[in-house]
Amino acid sequence: MDTPLFWPAHxxxxxxxxxxxxxxxxxxxxxxxxxxxxxxxxIKTMKxxxxxxFLVVLxxxxxxxxxxxxxxxxxxxxxxxxxxxxxxxxxPTFPFSEVTGIVIRWAEEAHCSGxxxxxxxQRNILGxxxxxxxxxxxxxxxxAGLMRDGDSILTHCNLSGELAMAxxxxxxxxxxxxxxxxxxxxxxxxxxxxxxxxKRVGADVTLIADNAVASVMSDALVNKVIVGxxxxxxNGDFANKIGTYQMAVCAQExxxxxxxxxxxxxxxxxxxxxxxxxxxxxxxxVFAGKRIVPRAVKGFYPGFDVVPHQYITKAVxxxxx
Amino acid sequence: MDTPLFWPAHxxxxxxxxxxxxxxxxxxxxxxxxxxxxxxxxIKTMKxxxxxxFLVVLxxxxxxxxxxxxxxxxxxxxxxxxxxxxxxxxxPTFPFSEVTGIVIRWAEEAHCSGxxxxxxxQRNILGxxxxxxxxxxxxxxxxAGLMRDGDSILTHCNLSGELAMAxxxxxxxxxxxxxxxxxxxxxxxxxxxxxxxxKRVGADVTLIADNAVASVMSDALVNKVIVGxxxxxxNGDFANKIGTYQMAVCAQExxxxxxxxxxxxxxxxxxxxxxxxxxxxxxxxVFAGKRIVPRAVKGFYPGFDVVPHQYITKAVxxxxx
Numbered sequence: 001m002d003t004p005l006f007w008p009a010h011x012x013x014x015x016x017x018x019x020x021x022x023x024x025x026x027x028x029x030x031x032x033x034x035x036x037x038x039x040x041x042x043i044k045t046m047k048x049x050x051x052x053x054f055l056v057v058l059x060x061x062x063x064x065x066x067x068x069x070x071x072x073x074x075x076x077x078x079x080x081x082x083x084x085x086x087x088x089x090x091x092p093t094f095p096f097s098e099v100t101g102i103v104i105r106w107a108e109e110a111h112c113s114g115x116x117x118x119x120x121x122q123r124n125i126l127g128x129x130x131x132x133x134x135x136x137x138x139x140x141x142x143x144a145g146l147m148r149d150g151d152s153i154l155t156h157c158n159l160s161g162e163l164a165m166a167x168x169x170x171x172x173x174x175x176x177x178x179x180x181x182x183x184x185x186x187x188x189x190x191x192x193x194x195x196x197x198x199k200r201v202g203a204d205v206t207l208i209a210d211n212a213v214a215s216v217m218s219d220a221l222v223n224k225v226i227v228g229x230x231x232x233x234x235n236g237d238f239a240n241k242i243g244t245y246q247m248a249v250c251a252q253e254x255x256x257x258x259x260x261x262x263x264x265x266x267x268x269x270x271x272x273x274x275x276x277x278x279x280x281x282x283x284x285x286v287f288a289g290k291r292i293v294p295r296a297v298k299g300f301y302p303g304f305d306v307v308p309h310q311y312i313t314k315a316v317x318x319x320x321x
Numbered sequence: 322m323d324t325p326l327f328w329p330a331h332x333x334x335x336x337x338x339x340x341x342x343x344x345x346x347x348x349x350x351x352x353x354x355x356x357x358x359x360x361x362x363x364i365k366t367m368k369x370x371x372x373x374x375f376l377v378v379l380x381x382x383x384x385x386x387x388x389x390x391x392x393x394x395x396x397x398x399x400x401x402x403x404x405x406x407x408x409x410x411x412x413p414t415f416p417f418s419e420v421t422g423i424v425i426r427w428a429e430e431a432h433c434s435g436x437x438x439x440x441x442x443q444r445n446i447l448g449x450x451x452x453x454x455x456x457x458x459x460x461x462x463x464x465a466g467l468m469r470d471g472d473s474i475l476t477h478c479n480l481s482g483e484l485a486m487a488x489x490x491x492x493x494x495x496x497x498x499x500x501x502x503x504x505x506x507x508x509x510x511x512x513x514x515x516x517x518x519x520k521r522v523g524a525d526v527t528l529i530a531d532n533a534v535a536s537v538m539s540d541a542l543v544n545k546v547i548v549g550x551x552x553x554x555x556n557g558d559f560a561n562k563i564g565t566y567q568m569a570v571c572a573q574e575x576x577x578x579x580x581x582x583x584x585x586x587x588x589x590x591x592x593x594x595x596x597x598x599x600x601x602x603x604x605x606x607v608f609a610g611k612r613i614v615p616r617a618v619k620g621f622y623p624g625f626d627v628v629p630h631q632y633i634t635k636a637v638x639x640x641x642x
Contacts, residue, residue, distance in 0.1 A: 025615045180621070183605075185506060185530045188613055195618040207620040209506045209605060210531045211564025215626040218566065243532025245539065249574045250567050284504075284530060288609040292509055294346045297516040299528040300501070305536040 003197045004028060006161025007133070008048060009055035014066055016059045020047045021189075025196040034067075036060045036083040043090040046187065050094075050230065051160035054132075057087050057099050058125050065118050073110075073117040080107050080121070092275040093239055093304045094230050098267055102128070135318045136162060139261065142316060143226070144169035146259060147177045154180045154213070154222040157241035158189045159261060163226060164197035171202055178204040180222050184241060185210055186284045186301065213247050217254040225251045226259045236309030237271030238262060242302055248311035257313040264317045271306035279303045324518045325349060327482025328454070329369060330376035335387055337380045341368045342479075342510075346517040355388075357381050357404040364411040367508065371415075371551065372481035375453075378408050378420050379446050386439050394431075394438040401428050401442070413596040414560055414625045415551050419588055423449070456639045457483060460582065463637060464547070465490035467580060468498045475501045475534070475543040478562035479510045480582060484547060485518035492523055499525040501543050505562060506531055507605045507622065534568050538575040546572045547580045557630025558592030559583060563623055569632035578634040585638045592627035600624045 008019035016039070017030035031047055033039050039060040042048050048056055064083050068076045084100035103125060110120040143166035147153065155163060163179075170177045179198050184190035191207055198205045208216060216222050225247060229238040238260060251258040268274055281299030285291055293299070329340035337360070338351035352368055354360050360381040363369050369377055385404050389397045405421035424446060431441040464487035468474065476484060484500075491498045500519050505511035512528055519526045529537060537543050546568060550559040559581060572579040589595055602620030606612055614620075 183506060185504060185532055191614045195614045199615050199617050205618050207605060207614055207618055209563060209622065211506055211567070212621070212623060214567035214570055215563055215623050218626070242530060242536055246532070246535035246567055246571050249535055250570050253570045284528060288611065290609065293512045293516045293528055294520050296520050297526050297528055300533070301530065302533060302536050305539070
């Protein structure tokens with residue numbers, strides 16, 4: 001029941017393999033990463049996204065440690081700090097600095113206490129990732145528990161494998177659940193990633209345009225909404241792929257429960273404090289290499305929107321509460 | 322200040338020229354129509370849409386009359402009735418039968434009263450179209466009157482020239498108005514048609530994904546919404562391009578005035594009585610000749626949604642009230 005999107009990056013030998021999510025569903029290809037500069041590039045160009053970014057960040061530190069065989073601990077610490085800085089600057093909305101901050105603290109503490117910086121940081125990162133894997137598997141089970149026989153679930157963008165794995169669990173337990181998936185313009189993550197991975201586990205999937213959200217809700221074709229989150233605030237507000245906000249507003253209007261997978265964090269107080277990435281408008285204006293609008297027209301492409309907590313029916317956190 | 326989309330079909334000689342809206346903004350090309358079967362085809366394939374359909378319907382009767390030089394009035398009436406039937410069956414949501422019904426009644430009355438069927442119907446159609454043209458020009462002026470200096474207007478799909486002409490009027494009167502236009506998936510009428518015609522009249526235009534509606538509203542980047550309608554009900558409900566409903570729900574949520582251009586009709590009582598066209602899901606699954614989702618995934622593509630009248634701040638009808 002595993003899906004490549006659940007764990008889209010892994011180290012083998014001295015190479016970090018990162019699933020190129022932009023090529024799915026046509027091909028399942030892994031990009032080879034050997035430097036932190038390359039890691040930053042796959043993040044910036046959105047070859048990987050969401051949970052994939054988290055894995056790339058952690059694995060990039062492992063790469064740095066592997067390659068730094070002939071340097072002192074002080075030099076290694078500097079390299080890790082430089083890598084952290086580059087990763088933090090890659091994209092603004094996902095909380096890169098929260099993840100890199102953890103690793104840098106481990107490294108600094110090991111360095112200060114005179115411990116083995118390399119093995120400490122390596123062991124901690126591997127253990128941290130394993131903990132996250134277990135927590136996500138646990139959340140998959142809880143997510144499946146939310147799905148009742150006969151449910152029709154609307155989702156947006158891509159939940160990095162968790163929704164597909166929960167769908168697989170439902171199938172195993174003989175609960176009939178169907179899915180409506182929005183295209184998720186302009187990157188089409190819903191059409192390309194979510195439809196693909198739900199279909200792989202044998203789920204009943206229907207693609208709709210992002211425009212059809214109110215329509216399927218008012219026609220009672222869906223009875224639950226499940227979305228992910230890219231950044232969470234202390235007050236419950238969250239940022240997610242652009243389009244999540246209007247889905248939340250419509251869910252409220254049509255009295256449809258709205259569930260969100262979260263990574264609770266106290267670092268940011270409210271949604272007003274989340275920096276929203278404005279991406280290059282070419283990603284909106286050009287499709288399949290062809291410009292679809294007249295030259296002089298500009299585009300505005302915020303990558304995310306912030307949903308105030310009052311729209312959430314239930315948050316499904318990565319940590320069991 | 323005229324735009325091809327304001328009057329996208331006209332007869333010249335014995336040929337009906339219909340603007341191919343699917344080729345804009347790359348090319349401004351007119352399709353030559355000589356038969357009612359060809360007319361039905363340009364409607365079904367959405368080469369023309371919205372107001373263009375209305376013009377194609379009326380002009381198709383003029384074509385039929387032109388070609389029927391050696392037939393009796395009874396035979397001509399049958400031909401007009403057959404054309405009406407074919408046009409009525411072309412697409413379900415736009416009220417084709419309301420338009421064809423008017424023409425058929427003229428023909429039947431002329432035939433019963435022993436008048437000149439040909440010249441009566443021709444004259445009436447030409448006069449009817451001219452009346453509509455004047456009423457639409459009048460609405461353009463009223464629409465411009467709704468636009469204040471500093472306004473930022475969100476629109477969806479395409480208003481067949483009226484919005485662009487109102488924008489041109491504002492420019493002439495030195496009122497600064499800017500526009501945010503949704504792509505309008507899956508046909509991209511916003512990206513292709515509306516951006517193009519607004520840019521032609523020198524307006525400030527920004528394209529956004531259909532997903533960014535709540536985002537631009539919550540960030541106060543827009544202060545008015547103006548949309549068109551494809552079908553209107555006695556109670557004020559209206560059908561328009563899919564995505565209009567969620568825009569209306571969001572406008573209500575963010576307290577943004579929501580204006581709709583209407584063609585008031587008493588034929589259909591409420592929105593529940595409007596048949597919604599479900600278009601071929603290929604139009605959603607395939608883009609630029611390439612399938613963007615895995616084979617087994619199905620799509621659901623309602624072409625329109627129905628907005629209940631309570632979401633409307635103000636209807637701007639074609640007839641002055």
